[in-house]
Amino acid sequence: MLELKRINKYFGGLHAVNDVSFRVDRGMIKAVIGPNGAGKTTLFNLIAGNLAPSSGEIRFRGRAIQGMKPHRIAALGMARTFQNIKLFQGMTALESVMVGRHVRSRAGFLAGMFHLPWTWAEERAIRERAMELLELLGIAEFADVEATSLAFGQQRSVEMARALAMEPHLLLLDEPAAGLNIYETAEVARLISRIRDMGITVLLVEHDMSLVMDISDEIVVLSFGEKIAEDIPSAIQQNPEVIRIYLGEDEEIA
Amino acid sequence: MQFTRSRAILCLILLVIAVQVLTRVTGTQFYLTQLTMAAYYALVVIGLTVLMGYAGQISLGHAGFFAIGGYLSAALTTHNLVPYAHSPLVHFLGRIGVLVQGRDIYGEQLLTVTPWAACVLAVVAAAVIALLLGIPVLKLKGHYLAMATLGFGIIIYRIALATDYFGEADGISDVPGFTLLPGIGPVGPLVVNGDFGNRVQNYYIAWGLLIVGMVLLLNLIDSRVGRALRSIHGSEEAAEAAGVDTARCKLQVFVLSAVYAALAGVLLTHYNGGLGPSEASVMKSVRYVALVAVGGMANLWGALVMGVSLTFLSLRGVFGSYDDAVFGAILILVMLFAPDGILGVRPGTLLARLKR
Amino acid sequence: MTADLFFQYLFAGITYGIMYAIVAIGFNIIYNTTGIINFAQGEFVMLGGMIAISLLHVMPLPLAITGAVVLTMLVGALIEILFIRWLDNPSVLRMIIITIGLSILIREAALHIWGESIRSLPYFNGNEITTVTLGPVRVSPQVFWVIGVCGVIVLLLSLFFRMTPLGREMRACAANRRAAVLCGINARNMVTFSFMLSAGIGALAGCVMSPITYTQYDSGTPLAIKGFTVAILGGLGNSMGAVAAGILLGIIEAYSISFVPLAFQDAISITILLVILFVRPHGLFGSGETARLKEF
Numbered sequence: 001m002l003e004l005k006r007i008n009k010y011f012g013g014l015h016a017v018n019d020v021s022f023r024v025d026r027g028m029i030k031a032v033i034g035p036n037g038a039g040k041t042t043l044f045n046l047i048a049g050n051l052a053p054s055s056g057e058i059r060f061r062g063r064a065i066q067g068m069k070p071h072r073i074a075a076l077g078m079a080r081t082f083q084n085i086k087l088f089q090g091m092t093a094l095e096s097v098m099v100g101r102h103v104r105s106r107a108g109f110l111a112g113m114f115h116l117p118w119t120w121a122e123e124r125a126i127r128e129r130a131m132e133l134l135e136l137l138g139i140a141e142f143a144d145v146e147a148t149s150l151a152f153g154q155q156r157s158v159e160m161a162r163a164l165a166m167e168p169h170l171l172l173l174d175e176p177a178a179g180l181n182i183y184e185t186a187e188v189a190r191l192i193s194r195i196r197d198m199g200i201t202v203l204l205v206e207h208d209m210s211l212v213m214d215i216s217d218e219i220v221v222l223s224f225g226e227k228i229a230e231d232i233p234s235a236i237q238q239n240p241e242v243i244r245i246y247l248g249e250d251e252e253i254a
Numbered sequence: 255m256q257f258t259r260s261r262a263i264l265c266l267i268l269l270v271i272a273v274q275v276l277t278r279v280t281g282t283q284f285y286l287t288q289l290t291m292a293a294y295y296a297l298v299v300i301g302l303t304v305l306m307g308y309a310g311q312i313s314l315g316h317a318g319f320f321a322i323g324g325y326l327s328a329a330l331t332t333h334n335l336v337p338y339a340h341s342p343l344v345h346f347l348g349r350i351g352v353l354v355q356g357r358d359i360y361g362e363q364l365l366t367v368t369p370w371a372a373c374v375l376a377v378v379a380a381a382v383i384a385l386l387l388g389i390p391v392l393k394l395k396g397h398y399l400a401m402a403t404l405g406f407g408i409i410i411y412r413i414a415l416a417t418d419y420f421g422e423a424d425g426i427s428d429v430p431g432f433t434l435l436p437g438i439g440p441v442g443p444l445v446v447n448g449d450f451g452n453r454v455q456n457y458y459i460a461w462g463l464l465i466v467g468m469v470l471l472l473n474l475i476d477s478r479v480g481r482a483l484r485s486i487h488g489s490e491e492a493a494e495a496a497g498v499d500t501a502r503c504k505l506q507v508f509v510l511s512a513v514y515a516a517l518a519g520v521l522l523t524h525y526n527g528g529l530g531p532s533e534a535s536v537m538k539s540v541r542y543v544a545l546v547a548v549g550g551m552a553n554l555w556g557a558l559v560m561g562v563s564l565t566f567l568s569l570r571g572v573f574g575s576y577d578d579a580v581f582g583a584i585l586i587l588v589m590l591f592a593p594d595g596i597l598g599v600r601p602g603t604l605l606a607r608l609k610r
Numbered sequence: 611m612t613a614d615l616f617f618q619y620l621f622a623g624i625t626y627g628i629m630y631a632i633v634a635i636g637f638n639i640i641y642n643t644t645g646i647i648n649f650a651q652g653e654f655v656m657l658g659g660m661i662a663i664s665l666l667h668v669m670p671l672p673l674a675i676t677g678a679v680v681l682t683m684l685v686g687a688l689i690e691i692l693f694i695r696w697l698d699n700p701s702v703l704r705m706i707i708i709t710i711g712l713s714i715l716i717r718e719a720a721l722h723i724w725g726e727s728i729r730s731l732p733y734f735n736g737n738e739i740t741t742v743t744l745g746p747v748r749v750s751p752q753v754f755w756v757i758g759v760c761g762v763i764v765l766l767l768s769l770f771f772r773m774t775p776l777g778r779e780m781r782a783c784a785a786n787r788r789a790a791v792l793c794g795i796n797a798r799n800m801v802t803f804s805f806m807l808s809a810g811i812g813a814l815a816g817c818v819m820s821p822i823t824y825t826q827y828d829s830g831t832p833l834a835i836k837g838f839t840v841a842i843l844g845g846l847g848n849s850m851g852a853v854a855a856g857i858l859l860g861i862i863e864a865y866s867i868s869f870v871p872l873a874f875q876d877a878i879s880i881t882i883l884l885v886i887l888f889v890r891p892h893g894l895f896g897s898g899e900t901a902r903l904k905e906f
Contacts, residue, residue: 049494069499070494071493071494071495071496071497071498071500074494074495074497075497080495082492082495086489086492087492088484088487088488088489088492088493089489090484090488090552091481091484091485091488095484098481099482099485099493099496099498100496101478102478102496102498103496103497106478107477108479109474109506112473112474112477112478112479112480113470113471113474113477114470114473115473119477119478123477126478148488162492162496166496312703390884390887391884391887391888393888396702396703396706397706398842398887400649400706401647401835401842401887402883402884404835405835405880405884406880406884408835408876408877408880409877409880409881412873412874412876413874413877415873416874537714540710540714543707543710544707544711547707578714578717578718579714579715579718581714582710582711582712582713582714582715583711584711585707585708585710585711585714586693586708586711586712586715589708589711590693590697590708593701593704
């Protein structure tokens with residue numbers, strides 16, 4: 001599904017991502033973990049096309065995508081959420097999710113202006129699909145509320161629905177449990193498993209160890225831009241290097 | 255949604271008719287002149303609203319597009335081509351039927367481009383310039399975009415002011431009327447010009463165009479592309495991640511708003527029978543921005559209402575020599591107290607804002 | 611072009627360029643503390659010139675200029691206190707529109723106070739035909755005033771920002787506003803002060819250039835555009851860059867007289883502005899990386 005080959009990224013003198021390679025196979029949930037500043041979000045931005053790697057190759061569904069514009073990568077079937085939620089101000093929850101259908105619909109500029117009949121069915125389908133997703137995520141009642149005025153957890157759900165509306169092959173989740181309480185986190189874990197069961201491959205960056213250990217099939221550990229381990233969760237938990245790095249700065253791991 | 259929108263449009267149409275009837279009954283038909291002009295200016299404003307309010311891209315150069323439309327159309331339909339009658343280009347133009355012969359007031363022979371051809375050319379030229387300008391300019395954000403579009407506006411103003419072909423400081427006058435449709439049988443022709451007798455007809459032409467333009471934009475905003483545009487305003491990064499080609503979307507709406515401005519420029523110029531360089535000035539561009547802002551930025555109806563009413567008052571000379579100052583003050587007050595436009599203000603929120 | 615003419619143009623270019631640089635430095639000061647481009651910057655320049663001309667009727671030139679600078683600084687402070695200070699985290703679009711509105715109001719006020727007539731301060735030394743011979747060229751002594759004032763401004767500014775507590779506090783605000791606030795610096799006062807400083811420098815520029823360029827109620831906008839071009843060209847926020855870029859633009863403009871009709875003079879700087887914005891928005895002398903670090 002996704003393959004990174006010897007990816008490097010420099011910011012001036014800073015070597016933010018150092019020779020990282022790994023694969024995400026179809027149908028799996030893979031997690032990237034690491035202490036703050038390990039280069040996780042940079043890696044995500046490289047994959048999603050917000051940054052271009054200094055060297056290396058990223059292949060997505062058989063195509064080299066490094067340096068491609070984000071919207072082209074999105075059109076190839078990659079969706080993402082953001083660590084600090086990015087919703088569209090001035091748009092309702094429903095409309096926000098409808099934007100997610102952009103890549104799965106085709107009415108153009110003039111068709112929209114002249115409200116051409118053939119767009120009507122498409123427009124209806126977009127609306128229905130978006131509504132279904134809001135229901136799936138349990139926020140259908142807020143469909144007509146401006147998305148940015150919703151509660152934090154609900155905003156995350158809108159963002160997730162928007163990503164799912166794209167019917168992606170691969171879903172990138174940037175800290176999907178950040179700022180959520182235990183119950184909400186458990187909810188997110190169930191949701192991610194369900195998403196995988198829908199046939200969507202998931203790659204997530206996460207701080208919350210319990211979430212990652214419970215649901216991931218494989219875990220990549222980054223530290224200072226380098227991959228120091230890649231294995232199944234139980235093996236990662238035993239890995240002395242990982243324990244050293246994590247216990248050194250974060251005692252919550254257990 | 256659809257229902258309320260068509261009802262609003264219907265109300266607007268009825269209002270337009272009611273106003274005309276009212277002026278007739280009360281014998282105040284002289285108001286129609288400024289109402290017609292206000293409608294054309296409002297066309298620029300609603301086009302700019304989609305660019306600024308919905309897509310979130312500021313332009314301080316839209317008077318430039320208005321002027322491109324107006325000046326090209328005026329120059330082509332006014333300048334005599336008789337001296338060049340034997341050049342291959344003029345010959346070719348004559349062959350494809352876009353030239354018209356006539357006589358000027360001194361009885362001299364006159365050969366000019368027909369208004370329809372000039373109009374199409376002017377609008378296409380504005381669209382092409384918007385496209386060429388937009389490709390680099392729309393990559394910029396915030397202050398840079400504002401300054402770059404301002405710079406474009408000033409260049410157009412300078413060209414108008416310094417080019418003999420465009421009449422320099424005097425502008426172009428004696429622009430002929432624009433026959434939209436020839437007369438058929440008992441129905442007279444549909445002409446855009448400033449003749450007194452044509453006042454009612456021109457009022458309906460301008461408002462008809464404004465309403466059609468409004469409907470098209472309302473459709474657009476509610477369509478797939480419209481949602482994409484609004485998402486760009488919210489978060490360009492997230493819009494890209496959702497597969498929206500933000501560069502392309504911004505460019506499309508920039509060109510669209512330029513076309514609206516140019517079309518308004520063409521028709522208003524034929525209606526007024528001329529135009530001067532002040533139509534291209536920075537102050538005009540700023541004024542359009544002020545009208546978008548006071549209408550509520552992302553609010554087409556607000557832009558229409560404020561665009562027409564404030565322009566009407568300005569054209570009636572209500573603000574006297576403080577005309578520009580009034581628009582400057584409007585800009586500041588709206589942005590300070592009511593960034594969502596004065597139609598969106600509730601007294602409570604205003605008070606809350608003042609207390610803070 | 612003869613050698614004499616060449617040098618004559620060179621000197622004219624440098625003079626104008628330095629005037630643009632002073633306007634650009636005004637932009638930079640406000641930009642550095644607030645991240646705002648103040649579209650009313652050109653109006654400060656115009657106000658400085660106009661007030662000095664009016665004050666000249668009742669007091670000698672040095673006092674008139676001092677008075678103009680002080681009054682314009684008050685205007686700058688007033689603007690910040692009335693319109694900017696109490697805005698909570700305003701969007702860039704909102705700030706652009708507010709400062710544009712301010713520039714219109716100041717200009718219209720000037721129109722109603724001073725009318726449309728073109729005025730100027732007298733030459734500080736001698737008159738318009740006084741010249742100093744400098745090798746192959748003859749230049750007006752006013753040129754030395756312009757160059758000298760610019761040099762003093764740049765020197766004092768850099769001393770001010772490096773040596774004085776107030777200057778250091780302003781730099782702290784520019785580098786990291788929140789951290790500065792946590793250290794007990796009143797960031798809001800710093801913004802007010804940056805408006806005053808910027809207005810004062812603008813006014814001083816308006817006074818020294820008035821004998822050469824004349825002053826009219828609407829002479830601010832073209833100057834603002836050129837000042838902005840120079841500020842961008844030199845790297846937004848970089849005063850030394852602004853001086854270099856200003857001289858460069860001034861010289862280009864001066865020589866372009868030979869090729870381009872006078873009416874299109876403004877178009878040259880705007881074209882340069884557009885090209886720079888498209889190609890190197892972080893300026894000729896800045897690099898993309900350091901452009902993010904605000905420095906004086």
